[in-house]
Amino acid sequence: MATETAEAHGNGHSGLRARFRAALPVLLAAALFALGLYALYRLLAPVNLADVTAQIRTTPWSTMALALLATLCGYLALTGYDWSALRYIGKPLPMPVVLTGGLMAYAFGNTIGLSAVSGGAVRWRVYSGLGLDGYDVAAVSTFAAVSFGVAATVVGLGALAVHPGALAAILPFSAPAIRLGALGIVAAIVLPLVWASVTQARVRIRRFQVQAPSLSILFGQILFSLADIGFSALTLYVLLPVGDIGFLTFLAVFAAATMAGILSHVPGGIGVFETVVIAAMPAGAPVDQVAAALLLYRLTYYLVPFVLALTALSLYEAWRVVGGRIPGGAAGRMVTAVEPALRAVAPLAPFVLAATVFGAGLWMSFAALVPATSESAEVAEALFPLAFVEGSALLSSALGAALILIAYGLVRRNRGAYWMACTAMAGSAVVALFHGVDIERAVALGILLLIFLPFRQEFNRRTRLSHAALTPAWAVLVVSVIVAFGFVLFFAHKSTPYANDLWWQFAVDERAPRALRAGLLASLVIGLSTLVLLLRAPRFRPAPPDADSLAQAAEIAEAADHPDANFALTGDKSLIFSDDGAAFVMFGVAGRSWIAFGGPIGPADAAGEAALVFVEAARREGARPAFYEIGHQDVPLMLEFGFSLFKMGEEAVVDLSAFSLDGPARKKLRAAHARAKRDGLTLEISAPPHSADLMDELKGISDAWLEEKHAKEKSFSVGRFTPDWLNRWPIALIRHGGRTVAFANVLRTARGGIATIDLMRHAPDAPAGTMEFLFTELMLALKAEGVSAFSLGMAPLSGLAPDRSHRVWDRFGALIYKHGGNFYNFQGLRAFKEKFDPDWRPRYLAVPSAAAPFLTLSDAARLIGGGSASRPSRLSGDAG
Template identity: 65%
Template sequence: MTEDPKPEAGSAGTWARLRAGFPYLLAAGLFVLGLVALYKLLAAVDFADVVAQVRATPWSTVGLALAATAASYISLVGYDWSALRFIGKPLKLPVVLAGGFMAYAFGNTIGLSAVSGGAVRWRVYSALGLDGYDVAAVSTFAAVSFGVAATVVGLGALAVHPGALAAVLPLAPGTVRMLALAGVALIALPLLWASLRQGCVKLGRFSLRAPAPGDLAAQIVFCLGDIGFAAATLYLLMPANDLGFATFLALFAAATMAGVLSHVPGGVGVFEAVMIAAMPASTSIEAVAASLLLYRLIYFLVPFSVALLALASYELFRSAGAHLPRGQWGRAVAAADPGFRAVEGIAPLVLGSMILGAGLWMSVSSILPPTTEAARAAEALFPLPFIEGSALASSVIGAALVLLSFGVMRRALAAFWLALVVMETGAAVALIQGVDLDRAVFLAAGALLLLPFRHAFHRHTMLSHATLTPAWVALIVALIAGFGFVLFFAHKQTPYAHELWWQFAVNERAPRALRAVLLGSLVLGLGALLMLLRAPRVVPDPPDAEDLAAAARIAGSGDNPDAGFALTGDKSILVSDDGRAFVMFAASGRSWIAYGGPVGPADAAEDVAFAFVDAARREGARPAFYEVRAADVPIMLDLGLSLHKMGEEAVVDLTRFSLEGSARKKLRTTHARALRDGLSLDWTEPPHTAPLLAELGTVSEAWLAAKRAHEKGFSVGRFDPAWLNRWPVATVRHAGRVVAFANVLVTDSRTQASIDLMRQVETAPPCTMEFLFTALMLRLKDEGYAAFSLGMAPLSGLSPERSRRLWDRFGALIYRHGRSFYNFEGLRAFKAKFDPDWRPRYLAAPSALPPLLTLADAARLIGGRSDRRSAERRGSDRRHEA
């Protein structure tokens, strides 16, 4: 594995990167368009008036809005509660409350529900016995429920008040009512019919099993509570107007769906533009803008802060070794403990989002005029250099926090400590800039919240090696556009002139804001450029002796024998910076495919997994992990990858394996007959003699000729003396000659052994392979091995009736009817003779859609037909550089 700091030539890679980044750039573009529309709608609005309206909001109104928010989030948690009942896996209410609230509080605010919300659910529910299908069903149930609820409620309210969207819909009220009623009937009637008949609702290629009438009624209550209380939160904050709640509900639902369809995180800009455009002309726009700002704070930031504070308190409580209180409260906390423990894994994502928000607040504060008497007094008391310097420092600190949030989300230890220092510095600057106690307290409290999570940051990577993905690039573009919006909105009364840049005076706030935006943008842009230029480029070359030695050392000290496939020589090896973990992978087509998960201790494995995904995305490739074990699923979710079940691995527990008892009668009979026929098992440790390798070569050639096959690669070994000399070999002899053999992958821990090549001659007795497995497992048991892997049963265990996923339907169909080109059912039946535990294996890919292109690339690697054009292009580039 080499690192190449020079950019790769050719337009193919550039086009691939553009295609990968298009969805994010589209979202950023829609965000900018939303800001433009919002700026035009607020053309007559003064920023000072908006702030005055916010400060004038009665505390009683804020309290009612907080109560409505709490009721809405309880309804959101009800989605999970009813979904668990729907799939027949109910859990204790405290666990559902803790896990569900965390998922929604973090997911709604961060705007990455597919990552954060799904990761929380997986960690909580999988720890309590639910499998991947159950977690996927809960997530899908919640998403579909919200989509159906928002649509039906919005259309229903529009049918009652068809003129609610007259400002944005060029249709007559009668036409709007007719279309709304038709939409409600089109959605509600098939759902009700399917519920009564316990059938399925088909949506194109997909079908969803409808809940029973009782579950459907509960779901309707939760849906109405979610949408209704969320709308009530904003309705309470709105100024007095002629809109009834039903009419306002239609506006709210339409704006919410517009934000969802825009794919802009949180619908920021799009939601506000729709709401302002649809409000009656007699309503004060300043008051509406103030209400929308308060709504964002109360409905999104308050639950986020409460969830983060609860999680930090739990971390501090546990690290202090305190005991739970007795009584009902203590039992409730103990019951919710799995929920809190599960959320620990996404703490870096949540803390990074908090730091990003702090950076935005610092940057925005540097360009806003003072809005309090204390701030205005500070401008009069402090000398001009303090005022100018604090504004520029606030902008730089904000940009620094935005850049550091990337590293915090990637669990970088240096980013953690730097963010801690910068936030404390920002608190001091906030006091100097304008005696801004709110901002100073927030930053100081945020720094304190970081401390209990120190153990979650263990990556010793350089900050400048953080690769910017298309999502981060789009975010930076959106941030700069947002700064521009705030600048022009806050200082719209000041006409632009070139002289503004050089005007220095205490009351010259617009020039100061211009300079702060310029400096902040420069810091942000230069930081992003440094990340792009300094991130090491990984070239997927064949491993050298140093890579193989490191992989052999790491794999041998672990408990996963399949990690030994890194030593086949046909895969690149990416070793972590500390040399304790690695990822083995190969490039094919537009995919970089790792075999299995990262190998090594958990902290180092996570580090190298992030590095692999970063390197692949930098090259415009699809990162994927092939045949991932269930233990690696949390890392895959943290990487933002989607899971697709590939089949199940058959693992025999050797501690309870024997030929005794009625359940083993057939196996015992076959083993005894094989011994009578003269079969015997020999175990040979490496290195192997030349005569033995020659004899094994004869068997291998005969097997390949009989199967009309050629040597495979990537996920299996091949007959090669260097490869076989790394492992013990089990041979079956008949009449003194070898008729079958298998090489066995082992580790120093003897936790588990695995089998690789299994080859026999056609003249071997019919029971030879069954005898090989049986005798081998008995010997491994005597040697002290705890488990033995019989390998994968491809496409086995897929449950489309539970997951309703297109990929599972496709895979299950091939499994049942694909016997003409591969005997999937026969392979599973043979391995089932040994009574194994069936453990799921997954493909982790960037998209939730069926990963057909990634699987096609993997098939080329396994078939030994890697992408020659990519290799030739890399070779051409290196010759050009030379």
């Protein structure tokens, strides 16, 4: 008993440490965000919010037009990163696809602040459907990221070398030292890169080896990079007040601010970017005008492309809903050209819409904190009763807080969250009319609601919003929002001396007390709702499935595309179902890992929900969720979760419709098959249930095979020799002289499209070539029954390409595959399956971390070997 208590205590501490490590990067980003807000508040001390608002309203339309034109040119330059990268890897794609996919990826990724995730997901969806594999997509993403990082550094340092005083306000060095250092770093970056490009050398960076791009690609990318950084800087530059700062000087400031925002990992660099720009401005620059320019820059360079991309996606979704007929003429050709990219981006809509709703919630909440400055607001305060004015401010803050929380449900594709968001946006539009007759806000919310409507089918999960705890990232984000409320409240009303009676002052013109009450209400709504979500989250304790769960899983697996779904019925894995019970995930627990075997099983909508429930349940217990041996069809879902993919090997799938023993290519296989028949080998397929005598005979073969191999029964990814398991399936028997010398159980589903085998065992004295005969004869028999494909199983570590990926895991796996013959016959297994001319399909391990997954694979090995670190316990459902 004492040992169990100590073990539980240790596991508790381990879980806490795991959760802290998972939350640490988010906490650091939140701390930097808070520091950025504090620095920004100090820098904006002399600024009045009314002056900033007035400056924005008086900005000439000609200036806005120039800023929008610079933004358009900048985004077109951004797509050049992908164009150059595709040429670099030798797989160029049609320009309409690159333009559409690139513009959508950057419009969403830049604004949300997660371009590495959302941009990579977009690229995978677009490019994988056009012949590129995971290595190619990773190469494109890496090329784009490295190109931007190098270009921003070189451009910023180059501008700093020309005008070393640009960052004098924030750098403690003399102008000559800054110029010399900048030139030295630029030379250290550019000269080796040009030399490597000219000589086509391979550049080694630590453990990675990269082929330098050709001169044409290099110079083309230099132009794209200069255009990208130059036009994005120009967008802000034309909005800044006219002053003594030149464009090259400002370019150094802009590059430094951009890199600071990226390194902070704060979404969009909010607070950090603005702090660097304001701090680096000349002493005489009017801070209120700089602040207005920064706000307009955020709206122009980030929000406008985001809204346009979202609108285009909404129109495409509406077009699909009404039938998706392609018109004739030039319009039809344009739709045909861009439709593959739009179709690939469409599944990311829930995440993008969640970010949109989150932003709308911030907007509604901040609107209640900031005093209205338009004439219509003053008219409204004069015409409407006090209760309407006060109530609309409180309702605005409450609805804004609700939208912020609903966004979490939208990320999870929650159907109820979708309808709640629509209702809250409609209510917010009505409230905006009473809260200062804010027609602009009401119209904007109405348009956002119209954009939302076509995406109803994307929100198809029935998971309750209170069914999962907030992740560390969301919890920290909520706290950051409350901190931002305080920043806006104090900045907007810093000229009003604080007093306790401010809370109780009710009058039409008393805006500061109204803002205090609205801010308090919004913080309470968010804080209390978050607490409810944290407390109501149910716990899932892994345990062996009961008979009802196995029967439910059997019904779902029967309708699956791949027979591997039937491994859920072995009884050695826990099962976790979607809320509607239409899909499940099978998994085992070892160490700190919850490892699912394969992807979720069931209809696509319910399968995604089951996978999400599994991931959240594992994280709630402080464990590492992982998906073992998933196929390409599950990759988009894993990218949606933000998981990293590691290739485990390749599955050999034989197309039975084309399989035969005829032709010169099958000469060796045909000869081996004929020799086996001459030796007296025959195939018989025994249908379940099997007789006790047959099971005893097969048990003798199995025991002898295990003894000869010095092995024991395994689990998790394979079945075990038990009567209950074998009586579920037909068994292929190889007879020799009337005696059974080999067997394999055949797994199929009701669809019958693909079959595979699980246990394959033979007697020690079986004739040579027995197993090859079993495969050949069984495939011919299944083909005669109308089965379309046969899976020979996976060749572990096969197909890894370390020269392309430069990843530690691929290098390690390829080394083991080549030299690990003493432990496992990797190459021999691949060669055996190659005899049947299969189609090789990649299989992946999906894990939350980008680090090499050695710990997860070690835990998976324990599961396959029959070990587990968790003691079975009762399965619990809702905590409430």
